[in-house]
Amino acid sequence: MRNMFADAPRTSLTAIYWAFLLYLLLPLTLMMAMSFKDANFVAFPIGEWTLDWYAKVMQDKQFLEACLYSVMIAACSTLAATTLGTWIAMLIVAEGIKGQIIIFALACLPAVVPGMISAISLRIFISTIDMPTGTAAIILGHTVHAVPFVVVMALTRLRSMPGNLVDAARDLGADSVVAFFRVTLPYLKPALVGGMIFCVLLSIDDFVRTFFLGGYRPTLPMLIFAKVQGGMSPEINAMATLVLVVTAAVGLYAEYLTRRARTR
Amino acid sequence: MQPVVQFDNVTKSYGKHVAVENLNLSIEAGKFVTLLGPSGCGKSTSLRMLGGFETPNSGRILLGGKDVTRVPPNKRNVNIVFQDYALFPHMSVAKNIAFGLELKGLDNQRIHRRVNELLELVQLQDYAKRLPSELSGGQRQRVALMRALAPDPEVLLLDEPLSALDAKLRQQMQIELKSIQEKTGKTFMFVTHDQEEALTMSDTIVVMNKGKIEQMGDPNTLYGRPGSVFVANFIGETNLLRSTVVGTEGETAALSWNGITIKAAQGGLTPKAGDHLYVVLRPEAIHCSAAEPTSGNRIKGKIRHRVFKGNHTSLSVEVGDGTMLNALVHPSDVTQLNGEDIWVGWKPETTTVIPDRHAHN
Ligand SMILES: Nc1ncnc2c1ncn2[C@@H]1O[C@H](COP(=O)(O)OP(=O)(O)OP(=O)(O)O)[C@@H](O)[C@H]1O
Ligand SMILES: [Mg+2]
Numbered sequence: 120m121r122n123m124f125a126d127a128p129r130t131s132l133t134a135i136y137w138a139f140l141l142y143l144l145l146p147l148t149l150m151m152a153m154s155f156k157d158a159n160f161v162a163f164p165i166g167e168w169t170l171d172w173y174a175k176v177m178q179d180k181q182f183l184e185a186c187l188y189s190v191m192i193a194a195c196s197t198l199a200a201t202t203l204g205t206w207i208a209m210l211i212v213a214e215g216i217k218g219q220i221i222i223f224a225l226a227c228l229p230a231v232v233p234g235m236i237s238a239i240s241l242r243i244f245i246s247t248i249d250m251p252t253g254t255a256a257i258i259l260g261h262t263v264h265a266v267p268f269v270v271v272m273a274l275t276r277l278r279s280m281p282g283n284l285v286d287a288a289r290d291l292g293a294d295s296v297v298a299f300f301r302v303t304l305p306y307l308k309p310a311l312v313g314g315m316i317f318c319v320l321l322s323i324d325d326f327v328r329t330f331f332l333g334g335y336r337p338t339l340p341m342l343i344f345a346k347v348q349g350g351m352s353p354e355i356n357a358m359a360t361l362v363l364v365v366t367a368a369v370g371l372y373a374e375y376l377t378r379r380a381r382t383r
Numbered sequence: 384m385q386p387v388v389q390f391d392n393v394t395k396s397y398g399k400h401v402a403v404e405n406l407n408l409s410i411e412a413g414k415f416v417t418l419l420g421p422s423g424c425g426k427s428t429s430l431r432m433l434g435g436f437e438t439p440n441s442g443r444i445l446l447g448g449k450d451v452t453r454v455p456p457n458k459r460n461v462n463i464v465f466q467d468y469a470l471f472p473h474m475s476v477a478k479n480i481a482f483g484l485e486l487k488g489l490d491n492q493r494i495h496r497r498v499n500e501l502l503e504l505v506q507l508q509d510y511a512k513r514l515p516s517e518l519s520g521g522q523r524q525r526v527a528l529m530r531a532l533a534p535d536p537e538v539l540l541l542d543e544p545l546s547a548l549d550a551k552l553r554q555q556m557q558i559e560l561k562s563i564q565e566k567t568g569k570t571f572m573f574v575t576h577d578q579e580e581a582l583t584m585s586d587t588i589v590v591m592n593k594g595k596i597e598q599m600g601d602p603n604t605l606y607g608r609p610g611s612v613f614v615a616n617f618i619g620e621t622n623l624l625r626s627t628v629v630g631t632e633g634e635t636a637a638l639s640w641n642g643i644t645i646k647a648a649q650g651g652l653t654p655k656a657g658d659h660l661y662v663v664l665r666p667e668a669i670h671c672s673a674a675e676p677t678s679g680n681r682i683k684g685k686i687r688h689r690v691f692k693g694n695h696t697s698l699s700v701e702v703g704d705g706t707m708l709n710a711l712v713h714p715s716d717v718t719q720l721n722g723e724d725i726w727v728g729w730k731p732e733t734t735t736v737i738p739d740r741h742a743h744n
Binding site: 281283284286287288289290291292293294297301302305306308 | 469
């Protein structure tokens with residue numbers, strides 16, 4: 120009896136943990152399971168199993184185009200955000216520049232502004248400068264959103280960089296540009312690769328900003344949203360499962376990279 | 384001959400704090416010159432000004448006769464070996480060494496040859512492809528040295544490069560550094576706060592204190608004829624006997640110290656009776672005996688501490704009114720124990736005198 124009471128807090132903690140895991144994984148598992156169902160509607164029981172939905176998705180031109188479009192937007196915004204974020208991080212650690220805290224705060228702002236607000240303000244912004252909605256606007260929105268993450272990751276790495284490295288490069292004849300590209304950038308590489316993968320995921324995942332800034336061409340989340348509105352079908356489950364698997368793999372790889380960078 | 388490096392009245396301050404004050408220093412080509420001084424005396428600042436990483440507030444720095452005071456580091460023909468080596472972590476040993484050569488625009492073949500030649504000089508041929516993180520402390524040290532030597536600088540600057548190594552390795556590297564300097568014939572400007580390191584390697588030692596040069600000379604002179612109390616205390620162990628001049632006779636002065644009269648070589652000073660002087664008495668110049676010595680300076684005392692140190696014994700002898708003299712003697716020469724009486728003696732010519740700057744007489 121005494122033992123049971125002594126173990127009660129522990130037992131309940133473990134129970135909560137498993138319940139949470141179930142809550143986290145059950146919807147995903149259900150979604151994946153349904154994508155293999157050989158019927159036209161999403162509901163239990165699953166009588167027959169099939170891979171037909173995947174075959175269908177892979178031949179769905181709309182889906183493939185949306186994938187390509189999303190990847191293109193992700194690539195462009197990632198490139199822009201990484202360049203911008205690295206530059207801002209360099210500015211923040213540079214000597215003799217005033218207001219570095221303000222720069223840092225401003226750079227981080229987009230990460231804490233609610234997505235909705237940032238989407239609306241971006242929309243208002245592009246219409247004031249007469250920029251049409253569409254690809255460029257989406258890239259702009261995604262870039263603004265991703266910059267803070269690059270800044271923080273690059274900054275963390277920069278702060279751990281021995282100050283003498285750049286001095287040594289300068290001493291051996293490098294001007295500041297050469298020193299940046301041959302010493303600082305390679306040093307930042309692991310952090311930047313991790314940051315870039317994170318940017319890609321943020322961009323592919325983004326719905327609100329894309330919705331406000333986009334034109335007629337749907338990105339992946341927009342396409343799936345449109346399809347869901349047309350009624351659930353295991354085909355959507357198959358699409359979502361594919362996206363889930365690919366992004367999870369990429370995300371895990373990014374985590375692995377940042378971990379390795381930290382232990383080096 | 385034209386000096387390679389000249390500091391011409393150089394002053395550098397940070398805010399109100401003056402780090403280096405009116406530094407005048409000429410360095411001859413091919414010499415191993417050491418800046419020696421306590422922490423914060425401006426050694427690194429002087430070196431960094433020569434490297435181009437700090438700009439003096441006033442004065443000029445000349446390199447090979449040319450004014451480089453405002454020339455950026457990448458346009459100066461000097462290279463630094465940093466205290467923490469600052470090897471590029473993502474480049475192999477060979478790439479690190481090649482860095483300066485590539486920036487000089489040498490062709491690949493010549494770079495390859497030069498890198499191998501330098502690796503051979505420090506026996507690291509087999510490590511060319513390793514990353515710095517895969518080397519030992521001593522090996523990193525050598526790579527940093529070769530990287531800095533590779534572009535053939537006019538002067539090699541070394542900022543406490545040995546301080547990260549353990550005692551044994553440090554001694555080994557001191558010898559190696561000196562031999563590399565001799566082999567290459569380069570001018571080395573070395574910074575340290577370790578007097579032993581300075582004495583071991585240098586042709587010239589520049590003792591700095593609070594941003595100024597206190598004294599400059601070869602190790603022998605600095606040890607044997609320190610010009611100030613600071614130098615005498617900083618280089619080696621010493622007994623400083625504060626005494627008053629009684630009279631002079633030729634090159635020797637008679638001084639009153641501790642109730643007795645001692646003689647000392649004047650060492651270029653012209654003291655008058657009544658002046659206060661410090662006599663610099665090195666511990667190894669002292670002889671101890673049971674019987675009163677027949678000549679030279681002598682005083683009777685009691686042994687207070689006796690420490691056996693293998694090849695010598697260190698004694699603290701109390702003389703007169705509680706003054707302690709430290710002596711280094713051969714273990715078999717002194718058999719007396721703590722508390723026993725002993726005669727302390729030394730030859731006048733083994734000492735030197737320093738004026739007492741703070742005396743008001
Ligand atoms: N960037 C700086 N800003 C302000 N003060 C500085 C700066 N660099 C050095 N100083 C000051 O200048 C003085 C000389 O510094 P320096 O680094 O030349 O000393 P050091 O002789 O090399 O000492 P150590 O043996 O500790 O390396 C010190 O009092 C130091 O506090
Ligand atoms: Mg220093």
